[in-house]
């Protein structure tokens with residue numbers, strides 16, 4: 001569908017807007033119907049249900065069927081699911097763990113709190129996920145695990161990462177908070193490493209409210225996750241004698257039960273998720289196809305036939321100001337917004353430079369916790385991560401269409417095309 005507006009005056013300079021129709025549910029998420037409302041009210045109306053876990057067990061079972069994982073455990077949020085995942089694979093004092101700096105903090109902070117030493121590695125310029133070559137360079141004889149985030153739904157390069165893990169006897173933790181339903185070479189992300197965790201908070205592509213889920217195919221990993229925070233299930237779910245003997249109180253010191261309101265909504269959302277995420281993929285691909293030849297914008301997506309971006313998570317394009325005559329990203333955003341199209345800058349993720357990991361002294365050791373965990377003195381030298389650092393100001397959130405409406409999507413694409421075509425005038 002062609003929308004020929006590229007030669008019209010830019011809206012920012014007084015010309016007509018490109019996106020004029022009011023279509024509020026084009027981007028709205030989650031999609032809520034009476035089915036969600038009824039599921040929610042049923043929890044409220046069922047005596048004792050608010051703090052029970054029978055509905056959560058159903059969500060866990062259905063999530064396992066969706067993902068292809070045998071053991072699945074619900075949490076109040078993705079952060080706690082990640083905490084439990086790190087504990088579950090046995091990470092503890094002095095262990096080195098290789099992590100991306102380009103991720104949400106909760107991928108990495110639990111390792112620090114368990115006494116481990118985060119070692120940050122760089123990302124690949126196309127996937128924006130961990131670069132296996134850089135990971136391998138950072139592995140030492142103290143390394144115990146690799147954590148990967150499938151950034152913005154793009155599967156990480158798991159085959160080479162799993163190969164490194166096999167050769168060095170490392171655990172692999174997948175943070176799937178952006179990648180529910182994403183696939184890597186025919187397998188669902190979150191079913192491939194030793195353990196996975198994901199957020200199901202309302203802004204993620206599977207939106208249950210505030211919730212998280214841990215998944216694994218290994219019984220011992222599951223039971224350690226139960227030991228961490230699901231004390232109410234210790235009696236029923238701990239079967240390994242050494243873990244059974246330790247049960248009773250949560251080893252994480254926290255209570256990890258998912259709210260059943262969220263579990264109930266999550267079940268309805270999951271039921272519709274395959275169809276809705278297929279429509280999202282069609283819509284976002286349609287948009288990216290329409291801007292594929294626009295200079296200065298490179299879609300962050302996967303082309304491999306047996307891999308997928310799931311339900312996406314804020315689709316991104318990588319911005320190259322040089323291709324647009326040096327147009328600053330802020331001005332590009334301003335001009336696209338003036339056209340009535342949706343666009344947003346993204347926060348930069350440079351966890352390796354954050355005070356928590358460089359100078360933070362959480363436990364009053366008199367030195368940064370990251371060094372105390374390593375048993376060393378001195379100062380933390382953040383590694384140089386050129387690809388991660390170069391991303392700041394270059395990643396743009398483009399519309400996360402929830403409906404495949406060709407006319408509306410073409411209008412949005414036309415707005416981007418118009419601004420790029422007239423970048424020299426800005």
Ligand SMILES: *Cc1c(COP(=O)(O)O)cnc(C)c1O
Nearest residue numbers: 077078079104106107177199201
């Ligand atoms: C959202 C998110 C989390 C944390 O999940 P919460 O449910 O907000 O606690 C962890 N990792 C990544 C990559 C996320 O995007």
